[in-house]
Amino acid sequence: MRFSATEAAFEGFRIVRRDPLAIIFWSLAYVLTFVAVFALVGGQLAGVMAQVEALQGTEPNVADLQAVGQSYFTILGVAMPLGLVLGAVLSAGVARAVLNPSEKAFGYLRLGGDELRVLAVNIILTIVMGVGFFVLAMIVGVVAGVVAQSNPGAAVLVGVLLGLAALVLVGWIAIRLCLAVPLTMAEKRIAPFASFAVTRGKVFSLLGMAVIALIMSLLVSLLGSVIALPVMMVSGGGLEQLAALEGQSTRAILQTAAPGLIAWGIVNAVVSALQLAVVYAPFAAAYRDIKGLPYE
Amino acid sequence: MKPRFSFGDAIGAPVVLIRQRPLAVFVWGSLMIAMAAAIYSLILPAFLSLPLEAGAQEAWNAYTVEMLQLQALSNGLSLLMYLVLLVIFNAAGRAALSPGVRERFLFMRLGMDEVRVAVVVVGTFLGWYIALLVLILLGVGIGFAVWSLGEATAVAIIIGYVVLVLIATLVGWTRISLMGPVTLILRRFAFAEGWAITRGQVLKLIAMHLVVWVLYMLTYLVVIVGVGAILVGGFLAQGLVWPDTIETPRDLLPLVRAMAVPLLAALPVLAFAYGVFIALMAAPAIRAARQLLDGVPAATMPTDVPAPDTLQTA
Numbered sequence: 001m002r003f004s005a006t007e008a009a010f011e012g013f014r015i016v017r018r019d020p021l022a023i024i025f026w027s028l029a030y031v032l033t034f035v036a037v038f039a040l041v042g043g044q045l046a047g048v049m050a051q052v053e054a055l056q057g058t059e060p061n062v063a064d065l066q067a068v069g070q071s072y073f074t075i076l077g078v079a080m081p082l083g084l085v086l087g088a089v090l091s092a093g094v095a096r097a098v099l100n101p102s103e104k105a106f107g108y109l110r111l112g113g114d115e116l117r118v119l120a121v122n123i124i125l126t127i128v129m130g131v132g133f134f135v136l137a138m139i140v141g142v143v144a145g146v147v148a149q150s151n152p153g154a155a156v157l158v159g160v161l162l163g164l165a166a167l168v169l170v171g172w173i174a175i176r177l178c179l180a181v182p183l184t185m186a187e188k189r190i191a192p193f194a195s196f197a198v199t200r201g202k203v204f205s206l207l208g209m210a211v212i213a214l215i216m217s218l219l220v221s222l223l224g225s226v227i228a229l230p231v232m233m234v235s236g237g238g239l240e241q242l243a244a245l246e247g248q249s250t251r252a253i254l255q256t257a258a259p260g261l262i263a264w265g266i267v268n269a270v271v272s273a274l275q276l277a278v279v280y281a282p283f284a285a286a287y288r289d290i291k292g293l294p295y296e
Numbered sequence: 297m298k299p300r301f302s303f304g305d306a307i308g309a310p311v312v313l314i315r316q317r318p319l320a321v322f323v324w325g326s327l328m329i330a331m332a333a334a335i336y337s338l339i340l341p342a343f344l345s346l347p348l349e350a351g352a353q354e355a356w357n358a359y360t361v362e363m364l365q366l367q368a369l370s371n372g373l374s375l376l377m378y379l380v381l382l383v384i385f386n387a388a389g390r391a392a393l394s395p396g397v398r399e400r401f402l403f404m405r406l407g408m409d410e411v412r413v414a415v416v417v418v419g420t421f422l423g424w425y426i427a428l429l430v431l432i433l434l435g436v437g438i439g440f441a442v443w444s445l446g447e448a449t450a451v452a453i454i455i456g457y458v459v460l461v462l463i464a465t466l467v468g469w470t471r472i473s474l475m476g477p478v479t480l481i482l483r484r485f486a487f488a489e490g491w492a493i494t495r496g497q498v499l500k501l502i503a504m505h506l507v508v509w510v511l512y513m514l515t516y517l518v519v520i521v522g523v524g525a526i527l528v529g530g531f532l533a534q535g536l537v538w539p540d541t542i543e544t545p546r547d548l549l550p551l552v553r554a555m556a557v558p559l560l561a562a563l564p565v566l567a568f569a570y571g572v573f574i575a576l577m578a579a580p581a582i583r584a585a586r587q588l589l590d591g592v593p594a595a596t597m598p599t600d601v602p603a604p605d606t607l608q609t610a
Contacts, residue, residue: 006484009485010408012409037600062561078595105602117452151441151444152440152441153439153441153442153443153444154440154441154444155443156436156437156440157326157434157437157438157440157441158437159437160433160437161434161437164430164433164434205366209485211419212415212419213484215415215418216411216415218418219411219414219415219418222375223379225372226372226375226376226379228372229368229369231370232368235479
């Protein structure tokens with residue numbers, strides 16, 4: 001099949017139309033993760049909400065910020081590993097929906113070798129991109145600093161030009177690596193950089209596809225917030241209500257704020273699942289259209 | 297032969313649309329007025345309960361919470377208003393392309409055409425905005441770099457650069473201005489076609505947009521005068537007097553109640569005017585795009601042809 005950026009960009013909508021049940025499963029995955037995070041660090045979450053609210057409009061001191069940071073890192077310590085696993089399971093699920101549409105049980109979601117490989121690829125790429133960005137930022141800073149020794153005015157221009165060039169380079173690398181997850185799923189191997197070969201000569205098409213997919217995801221999010229509004233009004237609000245429940249146990253928080261939290265969780269889960277399909281599926285479709293289906 | 301468009305046809309397109317489909321124009325405008333009315337009906341009662349008494353701190357706190365909730369609701373309604381605006385803009389575009397054709401719901405649809413046009417509008421705006429941001433950043437860099445050449449030289453270079461940026465952004469905006477209409481016409485993403493058909497048409501398109509803006513402002517003035525006349529006439533005919541002292545917004549309530557009839561009488565005028573604005577903004581560009589795509593004014597748009605996008609099953 002010939003790769004068309006504008007065709008591939010709609011793959012997420014096509015999945016939703018072909019198999020709406022998948023969205024339910026993906027939403028459930030979000031809800032279960034949210035419930036797990038809330039059960040483990042619900043108290044700290046309420047604490048952070050109240051602390052941040054209390055700091056608004058004041059001059060926070062170091063102790064205040066340390067307290068917020070401590071609570072925040074506790075939450076992050078639980079939420080990040082769960083988030084990474086959820087991300088791997090869901091991105092693998094979306095890729096499976098495109099590459100192996102017959103494997104539709106559990107909304108294409110599994111927890112097996114594919115997911116572990118995707119998790120590994122995601123972690124490797126996140127580290128590589130983070131380190132690469134840091135190195136580029138250092139180079140820009142050092143070169144601009146060196147130029148500033150002789151001509152401070154020219155250093156600003158050099159900084160701007162090199163900064164823009166660095167952003168273009170990072171964007172180019174990100175596009176070259178964007179088929180890593182579908183490639184991992186299709187070829188069943190950990191090859192985070194093999195995407196380079198597949199994306200050769202297709203950078204602009206893939207960039208256009210990604211931009212269209214991101215804008216569509218933004219539109220889905222905006223529509224979601226319109227739909228969420230009456231739900232939140234009826235159910236009593238989302239996470240904001242937690243601020244008033246600082247210091248209470250998870251059980252007490254649930255007794256007071258359960259309807260609002262459940263509504264918030266469900267609406268966010270469905271919108272996130274839709275966004276997931278809209279954003280991730282085009283890349284799997286691009287891989288399929290460039291390389292063909294894995295069993296062909 | 298280079299594709300061309302008729303300036304007169306493009307500028308005359310809204311007039312033709314309004315003359316041929318006054319009901320549709322009125323309904324499109326009414327929908328927008330209904331959305332605006334829904335937002336104001338939420339906000340105005342909150343203003344009426346504004347606690348102005350000195351020392352009413354608790355009342356203020358409760359009022360602030362209420363206002364925040366209302367703001368969230370009005371933000372949601374504003375998003376809904378943009379959605380309605382998108383649907384109506386596309387409807388006006390379809391209607392302008394299809395003279396003599398009848399369509400259910402007055403050309404209003406909620407489908408993939410709307411998704412595509414929304415993506416193109418947001419995408420072109422973002423692209424233009426990012427390009428402008430980059431040019432400004434470069435300008436800052438150039439400004440610092442040339443400052444050592446002497447103040448007069450630096451100022452001259454900076455002014456030259458600013459003029460260049462203004463021209464570049466205007467030309468850039470004009471080159472992308474038909475991407476939305478072309479996407480609606482071709483029923484697929486048409487970034488490349490939208491860019492290509494504006495080549496060599498920049499000055500004519502700028503002139504078209506300028507004339508549309510002047511017409512918009514003139515229409516706006518006429519509407520303001522018309523609606524103002526209805527409201528002032530209603531006020532004077534009832535012998536109403538503006539209160540000497542207004543301590544709270546509630547003091548204006550009797551006046552608002554007395555003016556309900558003139559306000560209601562002004563609503564159809566406002567609704568039709570809004571429909572006219574939509575026709576004025578949508579029709580010229582879509583007519584110009586149609587003519588640039590095929591060189592001659594198209595009689596009809598193939599409204600029943602399925603869109604060639606990815607929602608078709610293979």
